[in-house]
Amino acid sequence: MIDLFYWPTPNGWKVSIMLEECGLEYRTVAVDIGGGDQFKPEFLRICPNNRMPALIDHAPLGGGEPLALFESGAMLEYLADKSGKFLAKEPAARYRTLQWVYWQMANLGPMMGNANHFKNYAKNLTDDPAQLVYGTKRFCGEVDRLCGVMDAQLSANRYLAGDEYSIADIITWPWACLLDRLIGEGTIAQFPHLERWLAEVGARPAVQKGRNLHKEWSERQLTEEEETKRRALLFNQTNDKVRALREAAAKSAK
Ligand SMILES: N[C@@H](CCC(=O)N[C@@H](CS)C(=O)NCC(=O)O)C(=O)O
Known part of the structure; x- marks a missing residue:
């Protein structure tokens, strides 16, 4: 267990x-x-x-x-x-997958977290608009760049690490499914291959089940x-x- x-x-x-x-x-x-x-x-x-x-x-x-x-x-x-x-034993395929796992951990996750911080939260934490403008531009710009990286990879591959669905997709999708909300409603359409992959991975029953696990915990309106x-x-x-x-x-x- x-x-x-x-x-x-x-x-x-x-x-x-x-x-x-x-x-x-x-x-x-x-x-x-x-x-x-x-x-x-x-x-x-x-x-x-x-x-x-x-x-x-x-x-x-x-x-x-x-x-x-x-x-x-x-x-x-x-x-x-x-x-x-979801992770090959054969070395070449294994490391092709792991490079995308580390890419998510070091790039997409932290950059989206910081972009979200400056765009949505920091206005409650600072009165200095210059800090907000600089931080938002820096991190939203980086998120935009990362969308391009994924789109290019997914234009040539069904999944992030190649033909097989892997832990690279599982680790990236939970952040990537929130991109629209961060970079602006509808803007994901600029990245058609990423959009195709988001829909395909998001339709998997296990993805939906994991994504919805105890979602009621965070839906409660806080006082x-x-x-x-x-x-x-x-x-x-x-x-x-x-x-x-x-x-x-x-x-x-x-
Ligand atoms: N690199 C860590 C990041 C984990 C992380 O940042 N978790 C956040 C929630 S998404 C958290 O626990 N925050 C609590 C806090 O900031 O004190 C991982 O991928 O496991």
Whole structure:
């Protein structure tokens, strides 16, 4: 049995989709990141980076003690090896897939996160419009570039890593399905091959199931007080602030 530490966000969906695709048995443990669960001592023992998703496999590949993992890229690679699905064993095909997995982890995810921050959130955090303009231009420009990279790759290949559906698609789709919302409604049509791939991957039953896992958790309308608390937790996480949040969570757990 696998415990999935999860909240319904793009990084969480990567792993719920993978588990559904592989047909592995799992149970979901809520990590309410707006409520501060990521700072609780029991979660930090699994993920010292105070970010979900994470997992514990109680019957791990290779045997032995339960295996705890964080970072969605490592988790997908592990689940692919465990299930024997969506990642070739043959070296050339394996590394062709992994380069796109690392591309997503280092490029699309962080750039979309920062673009979203400057475009949608930062206006509540700064009164200086110059900061917003610079940050939005920098990160939305980079997201636009990355759309072009995917479109070019998908013009010559059915899937990101070639002819086969793989963990490269599973890790990229949860972010890419939100591109329209970020770069502007309808603008995805400028990237027809990306649009074709988004629809094809999005139609897979396991993708829909993983994408919708506990979506009701994030649909609940927060009170103004809860929203203020959520922003205070999630933004400007310096070391001092994280240490204080960690200590407060440990105290309240006693
Ligand atoms: N590189 C990490 C990113 C994980 C991540 O950023 N998770 C966000 C939610 S999408 C989170 O847990 N945020 C909590 C926080 O900022 O304290 C991964 O891919 O697993």
